[in-house]
Amino acid sequence: MGPLAGIKIVEMGGIGPGPFAAMLLADMGAEVIRLDRTEAVDLGLKSDPRFNLLHRSRRSVALDLKRAEGVEAALRLIAAADAVIEGFRPGVMERLGLGPDVCLARNPKLVYGRMTGWGQDGPLAQAAGHDINYISLVGVLHSIGRSGGGPVPPLNLVGDFGGGALYLVSGVLAALLESARSGKGQVVDAAMVDGAASLMTPFFGLRAAGLWRDQRGDNFLDTGAPWYEVYETKDGSHVSIGAIEVRFYAELLKRIGVDPASLPPQNDRAGWPKIRARLKEVFRTKTREEWRALLEGSDACFAPILSLAEVAAHPHNQARGTFVEVDGVVQPAPAPRFSRTPSKIQSGPAEPGQHTEAALKDWGFSAAEVAALKAAKVIG
Numbered sequence: 117m118g119p120l121a122g123i124k125i126v127e128m129g130g131i132g133p134g135p136f137a138a139m140l141l142a143d144m145g146a147e148v149i150r151l152d153r154t155e156a157v158d159l160g161l162k163s164d165p166r167f168n169l170l171h172r173s174r175r176s177v178a179l180d181l182k183r184a185e186g187v188e189a190a191l192r193l194i195a196a197a198d199a200v201i202e203g204f205r206p207g208v209m210e211r212l213g214l215g216p217d218v219c220l221a222r223n224p225k226l227v228y229g230r231m232t233g234w235g236q237d238g239p240l241a242q243a244a245g246h247d248i249n250y251i252s253l254v255g256v257l258h259s260i261g262r263s264g265g266g267p268v269p270p271l272n273l274v275g276d277f278g279g280g281a282l283y284l285v286s287g288v289l290a291a292l293l294e295s296a297r298s299g300k301g302q303v304v305d306a307a308m309v310d311g312a313a314s315l316m317t318p319f320f321g322l323r324a325a326g327l328w329r330d331q332r333g334d335n336f337l338d339t340g341a342p343w344y345e346v347y348e349t350k351d352g353s354h355v356s357i358g359a360i361e362v363r364f365y366a367e368l369l370k371r372i373g374v375d376p377a378s379l380p381p382q383n384d385r386a387g388w389p390k391i392r393a394r395l396k397e398v399f400r401t402k403t404r405e406e407w408r409a410l411l412e413g414s415d416a417c418f419a420p421i422l423s424l425a426e427v428a429a430h431p432h433n434q435a436r437g438t439f440v441e442v443d444g445v446v447q448p449a450p451a452p453r454f455s456r457t458p459s460k461i462q463s464g465p466a467e468p469g470q471h472t473e474a475a476l477k478d479w480g481f482s483a484a485e486v487a488a489l490k491a492a493k494v495i496g
Contacts, residue, residue, distance in 0.1 A: 118145020178469025279311025
C-alpha cells in the first residue's frame with residue numbers, strides 16, 4: 117500500500133521534525149526502521165507510546181551506536197536502504213562513524229537526508245536553537261502579529277514542520293527519483309532557516325512590489341484588513357473571515373445584512389477601522405453556530421474556529437475522514453491522498469526497541485548474528 121511501497125529508509129531516532137518526516141514517508145508506504153537508543157530518553161512526556169503519534173507507521177530498533185558493533189549493524193541496515201534521514205547537529209553523524217562519506221561508500225545509490233535548524237555550515241551551524249529562533253532570522257516571526265503588538269509565535273509549525281520536515285521529505289523524494297535514473301546517491305541538506313525563508317517567497321515579492329509593509333498587522337493577510345480577520349461571536353467563540361476578492365466580500369456583506377453603501381470601499385486603507393468596527397459589532401449579534409448556519413458553505417469565505425477537541429466532529433472533516441482513531445487516539449489521517457496507491461497508518465507508535473530482533477532479521481541479519489548482538493548488549 118502507498119506510493120512508496122518497496123522503498124526502505126533508515127531513520128536516526130530524534131524528536132520533533134525528524135520523526136514527523138519519517139512518519140510522512142512511512143504513511144506513504146515506505147518501510148522505515150527507526151534506530152533508537154538502547155536507553156530511553158526522558159523528555160517529560162507521557163510514557164504511553166500511543167500518544168507519541170510521530171512514531172506511528174514504523175518499527176523501532178534499539179541500537180548502541182557508542183559500540184563499534186552497533187555502528188557496523190547500522191551500516192549494514194543503511195547498505196540495504198534507499199535512504200537514511202537524520203536530524204542531529206552538524207558533525208554528530210560523522211563522529212558516530214555514520215557520516216555521508218562512509219555511508220555512500222557502502223551504498224553508492226543512497227539518498228542521505230540531513231535536517232538541521234541553521235544548516236550544515238555558516239556561523240550559527242553549531243549553535244543550539246529551536247523553531248522560534250530559526251523563523252526569527254528569516255523574517256517570518258517579525259511578520260506575524262497584530263498592529264501595535266509584538267510578534268506572535270505560530271506554534272512550531274513554520275520552522276520545524278513546514279520549513280524543516282516538509283522540505284526534507286520533498287528533497288529526499290526528489291533525490292530518490294534522480295538516484296533511480298543515475299544510479300548515484302547524494303546528500304540532501306534541509307535547513308529550517310532555508311525552508312522557512314522559502315515559505316516567505318510570495319511576501320518578498322509583495323514587498324518588492326510595494327504591496328506589503330514591514331509593520332505587523334498592517335497588510336491584507338496579517339489581520340490588517342478587516343475582511344481577513346477573526347471575530348468574536350455572541351457566545352464568546354470565534355469565526356474566521358477571508359473574503360479577499362471583491363465578489364466574496366460582497367457576498368459576505370449581503371449574507372450578514374450590511375449595506376455596502378454604509379461602509380468605505382473595501383480596499384480603502386483609511387476606511388479599514390470603520391469596516392472592522394462594524395463587522396465586530398455584527399458578529400457579536402449571533403453565536404458561532406448561528407453564523408455557521410448562515411455562512412458555512414457559501415462564498416463568504418467563512419469557517420468556525422474549532423478547538424482540537426472539536427475538529428473530528430465537524431461534518432466536512434467527518435465526510436473526508438480527515439481524522440482517524442488508532443488505538444483509542446484521535447489523530448490526523450495521512451496526507452496527501454492518492455487515487456490508486458492510498459497512504460495508510462501502518463501501525464500505532466512503537467516503543468523504542470520494540471521490534472529490534474524481528475526487524476534486523478527482516479533486513480538480512482541471521483538469527484545467530486542477532487543473538488550475538490543481544491548477548492553483547494549492543495541491541496535492546
